Amino acid sequence: MEEEEDLETLGEQLYSLIHPKHKEDAGKLTGMLLELPGPVLSQMLQDEATLTAAVEKALRALQLAREPSKMTCKDEDDVSVSSDSLGEQLFDLVDVYNTGHSQKITGMLLEQDKKAVLNLLSDPKLLEEQVNFALKTLKEQNVEETDISDSSDADDTERLGEKIFSLVEELDPHHANDITGMLLEMEPAALQQLLSDHKMLEVAVQKAQAALDTQT
Template identity: 65%
Template sequence: MLLELPVSVVSQMLCDEALLNKALKRALTVLTSSDNSEPVSHTDDAASVSSDSLGEQLFDLIDLYNTGHTQKITGMLLEQKKEAVLQLLSDHSLLEEQVKIALKTLQEQGDEATDVSDSSDRDEVESIGETLFSIVYQLDPTHCADITGMLLEMDSGTLKQILSDRSMLEVAVQRAKSALVL
């Protein structure tokens, strides 16, 4: 499973023991969870795969690239149609290409300074993401991963302001929901 990843990612994992351990744990989780259920066919059962599940799978794969923009790139790629996301999950070379394009776009926009996922305090970022996800889940459990990913593209100051004002958060969730391509 790990050898199906792009060479650059495998090389990074071989040089970084923590990254390798993280990838091994994820692979073992996938393998042990798939032992208990029938494999999902991407072509036959594509409609039944939830958006949250796709988002989690995509996040895990993108995180292996160690770009520092995992949340943002996941949100960007989840804006595509479900069929395109399924193709990204099954074709690692296509995923690598899309990650490179997204990363280049982020760098051209100069978002490094405002990207929440790049802040020096990873615990704060994780806390904001978890808090945001739990609130968005209450408002829209079906699309909470997609909406959370989209909202995490905002700068940290705006996110903190939205989290402190429930009505602003509800408006932001509605806007993100209307922007979703389902």
């Protein structure tokens, strides 16, 4: 019960922040963001830049879902050329519903024929069902790994640290060690979000750089 109440409180806080700028879509956007893990939501409430980045992504997904894909009226040659952009559109939508597994789930959904993928782009409910199904499949595949996860927490953190470090190094090679150390203090779910969303990572790195500047 407590979790449901917490989610309701988070939803109300998010709604009050989103509503002034997006009156018509505030309810839908809030619902989409509430699919994200709790630590990520808390971070959004504390950091306007993180919230703005997430809202923009959710808005983009809503717009894609509302517009029947322009590709449906082109001939087959055009459709085959557009498979990359189809993947990009699908990834944007999947990324709103999920964190950490967006690329895997997009890959799984793209194994269907193009007509089915186009249906997913124009039908948010169908997409949500398929994303949840793909997520369930992924979780079942990972059951064995999670059984031994207690003993491998340190390894997981180390692997996360290595991935974060390689991305941070591209953005700020001089302070990569310090910034990675600061980011690793975040919750694992929030770190996964940074790995799957380059824009959020950039925002987090900028905040860490600002913190470093005040310390020097």
